[in-house]
Amino acid sequence: MGKLFKIAVRNLMRYKRRTFLTASLITIGVIFVLVFISVSGSFKAMMISQITDSMLGHIQIHKKGYVAAIDNLPLNLNLRPQAVAKLEDILNNDADVEAYSPRIKFGGMFSNFVETTNIRLNGVYPDREFKTIPLLASRISAGKTTIEKGGILIPVLLSKGMGVKIGDTVVIVTTNKDGSVNGKQFTVSGILESATGPGGRDGYVHIEDAQELLRMTEMEISEVSIRLKDFDRLHAADLKIQNLLAGELNQQGKPIFEIHTWEKLSPFYHLSRMIDLMTFFIKLMLIAIVLISIMNVMIMAVYERIREIGTIAAIGTPPKKILSMFVIEGFCLGIFGTVIGNIFGAVIIYIINASKITFDFAMHQGLILSANIKASDIISISVIVIIVSVIASLQPAFKASRMEPITALRHV
Amino acid sequence: MELIVAENISKDYKVGEIVIHALKDVSFEIEPASFVSFVGPSGSGKTTLLNLIGCLDKPTEGKLTVAGTDISMLDRKESAAFRGNHIGFIFQDFNLIPVLTVYENIEYPLLMVQNVPATERNDRIHGLLKAVDMLDQKDKYPDQISGGQKQRVAIARALVTNPKLVLADEPTANLDSQTAHAVIELMKKMKDELKTTFIFSTHDQKIVGEAEIVFTLGDGKLKDQEVKGGMKNG
Numbered sequence: 001m002g003k004l005f006k007i008a009v010r011n012l013m014r015y016k017r018r019t020f021l022t023a024s025l026i027t028i029g030v031i032f033v034l035v036f037i038s039v040s041g042s043f044k045a046m047m048i049s050q051i052t053d054s055m056l057g058h059i060q061i062h063k064k065g066y067v068a069a070i071d072n073l074p075l076n077l078n079l080r081p082q083a084v085a086k087l088e089d090i091l092n093n094d095a096d097v098e099a100y101s102p103r104i105k106f107g108g109m110f111s112n113f114v115e116t117t118n119i120r121l122n123g124v125y126p127d128r129e130f131k132t133i134p135l136l137a138s139r140i141s142a143g144k145t146t147i148e149k150g151g152i153l154i155p156v157l158l159s160k161g162m163g164v165k166i167g168d169t170v171v172i173v174t175t176n177k178d179g180s181v182n183g184k185q186f187t188v189s190g191i192l193e194s195a196t197g198p199g200g201r202d203g204y205v206h207i208e209d210a211q212e213l214l215r216m217t218e219m220e221i222s223e224v225s226i227r228l229k230d231f232d233r234l235h236a237a238d239l240k241i242q243n244l245l246a247g248e249l250n251q252q253g254k255p256i257f258e259i260h261t262w263e264k265l266s267p268f269y270h271l272s273r274m275i276d277l278m279t280f281f282i283k284l285m286l287i288a289i290v291l292i293s294i295m296n297v298m299i300m301a302v303y304e305r306i307r308e309i310g311t312i313a314a315i316g317t318p319p320k321k322i323l324s325m326f327v328i329e330g331f332c333l334g335i336f337g338t339v340i341g342n343i344f345g346a347v348i349i350y351i352i353n354a355s356k357i358t359f360d361f362a363m364h365q366g367l368i369l370s371a372n373i374k375a376s377d378i379i380s381i382s383v384i385v386i387i388v389s390v391i392a393s394l395q396p397a398f399k400a401s402r403m404e405p406i407t408a409l410r411h412v
Numbered sequence: 413m414e415l416i417v418a419e420n421i422s423k424d425y426k427v428g429e430i431v432i433h434a435l436k437d438v439s440f441e442i443e444p445a446s447f448v449s450f451v452g453p454s455g456s457g458k459t460t461l462l463n464l465i466g467c468l469d470k471p472t473e474g475k476l477t478v479a480g481t482d483i484s485m486l487d488r489k490e491s492a493a494f495r496g497n498h499i500g501f502i503f504q505d506f507n508l509i510p511v512l513t514v515y516e517n518i519e520y521p522l523l524m525v526q527n528v529p530a531t532e533r534n535d536r537i538h539g540l541l542k543a544v545d546m547l548d549q550k551d552k553y554p555d556q557i558s559g560g561q562k563q564r565v566a567i568a569r570a571l572v573t574n575p576k577l578v579l580a581d582e583p584t585a586n587l588d589s590q591t592a593h594a595v596i597e598l599m600k601k602m603k604d605e606l607k608t609t610f611i612f613s614t615h616d617q618k619i620v621g622e623a624e625i626v627f628t629l630g631d632g633k634l635k636d637q638e639v640k641g642g643m644k645n646g
Binding site for chain 2: 003007311314316318321
């Protein structure tokens with residue numbers, strides 16, 4: 001086998017310019033794919049992080065039917081304390097869960113005593129919410145980075161539109177699930193930058209204030225937002241929680257809970273899928289480049305060496321070894337292009353990161369592009385290129401191995 | 413036992429609608445350790461006959477037995493194995509593999525065809541390099557040596573597998589007369605030392621004189637068979 005590799009490499013070196021050009025094409029393809037994957041992956045990861053860490057969380061759990069009616073913020077579809085206790089028990093014992101935050105979501109009227117508008121609010125336990133949604137603190141552009149009882153964090157658009165500043169007193173009027181109206185005064189404790197996605201323009205109050213405002217006799221929860229320790233375990237953790245909660249049924253024998261990953265809650269998931277699709281097509285282009293360039297060069301190699309093939313076949317070289325000789329040549333070409341492509345790709349990714357290129361995403365400006373490539377991506381691209389190189393060599397190699405020595409020896 | 417037995421062999425080629433009778437009803441026998449030449453004008457069937465004996469082609473009719481094997485019964489894979497184990501080839505254009513050195517060209521059949529262990533391989537190659545006087549050129553590539561040297565390497569390559577038979581199609585056609593003579597002398601010497609049968613085709617009358625048995629072909633038929641010291645009709 002070693003000799004076959006030696007012959008293959010020497011044959012490649014025999015036509016240095018052609019080998020160099022073909023390898024360059026593969027190298028450029030590999031570099032392009034690696035850089036694209038790293039940049040688009042970085043953009044995608046940052047986009048997902050902005051969405052999940054600013055508002056949504058990685059997974060949300062609601063009472064069955066809540067998400068279908070989420071635009072109405074239905075108070076009659078809140079989770080009862082017993083259900084919440086069961087849920088908390090499961091989440092407290094789940095090794096994948098880093099933090100979770102129960103929320104009461106409700107809508108109301110916001111008044112500054114001069115004007116009135118509508119507002120969507122989240123009643124939260126501040127410490128748990130900040131742990132679950134770590135970018136929330138960074139969204140508070142003015143005021144305290146906490147949510148005290150009696151205080152309210154209002155969205156910046158509302159603050160500007162209503163002319164409300166930090167320290168101003170405002171009134172929130174809301175209707176509880178029984179239809180009775182209640183109001184409560186709050187002091188504006190912070191101004192909140194908008195976040196991208198659902199709930200990104202909601203205000204925040206302390207959960208106990210929300211309970212009081214809604215005249216809840218017991219703590220009813222609209223949703224529980226969960227943050228995982230490892231985002232890559234999203235689907236595994238989701239499945240695990242689904243399985244654990246599957247046995248929790250109501251009196252009618254129907255599931256109490258519904259579990260959704262961020263993907264099902266945010267339209268930006270489709271954007272991330274578009275990025276995946278683009279990556280797929282870029283990979284397809286790479287496959288086409290490798291396939292065509294290697295097949296072309298191997299067809300040429302076979303055509304140029306017909307008499308040589310005739311000689312080695314006449315000497316008694318088994319057809320299998322002739323086939324291997326040419327396949328190994330294509331394989332070596334693929335390896336060469338891949339290795340050089342990986343090295344240059346890594347260098348370009350390093351340069352991109354060192355250049356600290358910034359980009360804007362929705363309301364967020366100046367996000368630094370942090371191009372990252374996983375080892376698994378490098379391995380998978382390398383494997384794809386090498387396999388395609390071998391496949392591209394097969395047809396010419398097969399043709400060489402099937403050549404009649406007598407015909408090949410006569411070739412001029 | 414005869415090394416080669418040809419019984420009424422014919423070979424036809426079809427070129428479009430035209431059938432060319434390259435060999436017609438040819439019969440002969442060749443003993444082991446012979447030095448045989450096929451002579452005749454172009455198109456007389458010399459190369460076709462060598463191709464048949466070399467297991468590169470199959471007769472249309474008749475039976476051809478080489479080293480006790482009816483070669484028309486062999487499939488593609490068996491033919492390759494048979495050639496690798498029993499037959500050595502020397503080509504008019506030398507046909508050395510350009511990316512391999514002199515040593516590696518001779519080593520090639522041992523490595524790729526016979527899987528001979530390294531020590532034995534080395535011994536055999538060095539023995540032959542000495543015999544063909546190419547030991548000092550062993551690390552050179554084919555494009556770094558002369559035509560005569562290339563043909564000596566080709567002879568060594570043909571002999572390295574210890575074949576029963578070496579076939580040489582016009583082995584001296586691309587060499588000057590002095591080198592051609594030296595190559596034939598070398599083939600004769602190797603035949604005497606190794607008891608290998610050499611069969612070569614040639615146009616060159618000076619070279620023909622070196623053969624022990626001369627088969628004369630014309631129009632695809634065996635016209636004469638001259639054995640050293642006498643002539644009998646084919």
